[in-house]
Amino acid sequence: MTRAAAALVGVVFGFTLAWSGMSSPDVIRAGLLFEDLYLFWFFFAAMATAFAGVQLLRRANARALLTRERITPETLRPEPRHVAGSALFGLGWAIAAACPGPVAAQLGQGVFWSLATIAGIVIGLKLHAARARTTAKAGTRPASVASSS
Amino acid sequence: MYLLVVRDTFASQAPWFAAGPLLGLCVVAVLALLNGRLGVVGGFSDVVDRVSDRSFRLGWKGTFLLGLVGGALLWAVVSAGPESSGYGWLTRTFSGPTVALFLLAAGVLIGFGAKTAGGCTAGNGLSGNAFGSRAALVATMTFMAVAVAASFVTKWIWGAAL
Numbered sequence: 409m410t411r412a413a414a415a416l417v418g419v420v421f422g423f424t425l426a427w428s429g430m431s432s433p434d435v436i437r438a439g440l441l442f443e444d445l446y447l448f449w450f451f452f453a454a455m456a457t458a459f460a461g462v463q464l465l466r467r468a469n470a471r472a473l474l475t476r477e478r479i480t481p482e483t484l485r486p487e488p489r490h491v492a493g494s495a496l497f498g499l500g501w502a503i504a505a506a507c508p509g510p511v512a513a514q515l516g517q518g519v520f521w522s523l524a525t526i527a528g529i530v531i532g533l534k535l536h537a538a539r540a541r542t543t544a545k546a547g548t549r550p551a552s553v554a555s556s557s
Numbered sequence: 558m559y560l561l562v563v564r565d566t567f568a569s570q571a572p573w574f575a576a577g578p579l580l581g582l583c584v585v586a587v588l589a590l591l592n593g594r595l596g597v598v599g600g601f602s603d604v605v606d607r608v609s610d611r612s613f614r615l616g617w618k619g620t621f622l623l624g625l626v627g628g629a630l631l632w633a634v635v636s637a638g639p640e641s642s643g644y645g646w647l648t649r650t651f652s653g654p655t656v657a658l659f660l661l662a663a664g665v666l667i668g669f670g671a672k673t674a675g676g677c678t679a680g681n682g683l684s685g686n687a688f689g690s691r692a693a694l695v696a697t698m699t700f701m702a703v704a705v706a707a708s709f710v711t712k713w714i715w716g717a718a719l
Contacts, residue, residue, distance in 0.1 A: 410591040414617035417590070418624020419631065421583045426632035427567055428576035433645025435570075440708040446573055451682065453577025454584075458687030461585030472592040479592050481688035484675070486695040493674025494681070494696040498703030500666030502711065503659055505645050507678045508597035508667060512622055516629030521644040524657040526601075528664015533598075533605050535665070536672040 410474050422513050431513035433505030440502060500528075568636040584684050593617060594688070596680025597625070598671040646717040674700075 428450055429435040439447025462481050470479050484490075501507045504525050506514065511529070514522035587595040600622025607615055615623070643649065647656045671677040674696045676685055682700075685693020711717060 410593075411615065411617045411620040413590045414587065414593070414621040415624035415627075417583050417586045417595070418621040419628035421580060421595075421621075422625035422628025422630075423632045424571070424576050424579040424583075424628070425625070426629040427571040427636070428573070429570040431629060433647070437646055437708060440705050441712060442705075446570070449573040450577045450580075451678075453574055454580040454683055455686050457578040457581025458584035458683055459581075459689075461581065462588060462687045462689075465585070465589055470589065472588075473590050475591050477592050479588060481588060482594060483688055483690040484685075484692035486692045489673050490675065490681075490692045490696045491699050493670045493672070494699035495703045496666045496670030497674060497677060498670075498700035499707050500663040500668075500670060501678075501700065501704045502707030503647075504663035504667065505647070505708075508601060508671065509625065509677070509679050511664075511667075512597060512600075512625045513629035516626040516631075517633040518630075519644070521648075521656065521660060524660035525664040525667070528661040528666075529598075529601055529668035530605055530664075531661075532665040532668020532670070533602055533672055536669050 413474060421509070422516060425509050425513045426517060431506070431510045431517060431519070436501075436507075436510065437505040440505075563635065564637050567632060580683065581687070584687050587621070587684075591617060594676075594680065594684045595621070596676050596684060597622060598668070598677045598680055600625070601668070602672065646711070646715075650715050650717045 425431055429446070430450070435444070436447060438444035465479050466481065471477065472479055497507075504511070506522075506525065508529065511522050511525045515526065584595045587593045596618065599618040603616050603619035604622060607613060607619065644656060644660075647659055651659065667677070671680070674681060676682075676693065676696065678697075678700070681690075681693040681696040686697060
């Protein structure tokens, strides 16, 4: 049930991403070069709406509708990995003029260039997993393994 | 006639004050329904792990990603727009094989970087900030600054304005 619900929300998310033009590398690049500020208005509107909704759920001390557990929006303290990882991610985003959501949307829209990006994402994930395994074997547990994403 | 109206509505870019809140509501929905943090990299991770295990029992992050792909497909059908075979500044600047290489490299950076940081624009940028996570705020400011700077650098190096 939770998986079906997530899939449904995913459909809305993917449809909206595509409809907003976010899956177009031109739209994203225009935003990052400050030639068209749609990207930022869109992003802030999304953050503001999400923030308001989460606050409401917190105040209501709500329980998740499907799993009945108490809602616990996770917050983390900043660690070096948040900066280092995000820097690498931002570089990749600039080159591909797309981040993971838009890349997945491109796949749905039949933009076959996305297959190259996705191949890279899979390699990147595998590299991360390999690094996590080797540092775990060495006896130190890297912060990047500490919480899942 | 009605079909044309539908197509035209979705073929043109959604107003930011409609599309933005829609995404925001998706974040709230995932939290409200299953106490989850909406994100995309987690979905890729889920699919990669399940395929590696030869198991096809995806978690909710994986099914969310599949839904995302389906939703974009649905939009493509409804908006019935012309298909461009290009890919933005990359295909305007480089030949096909080079474009593929750049995208592959970009993908590696995206996959490794976002997984290390615990999220991408959706996971940290939208959900993390909505939850009030300071880590997410730091992550967001970092990837935004780097993405903007890197975009300008590519513009200066290759003269690719857009």
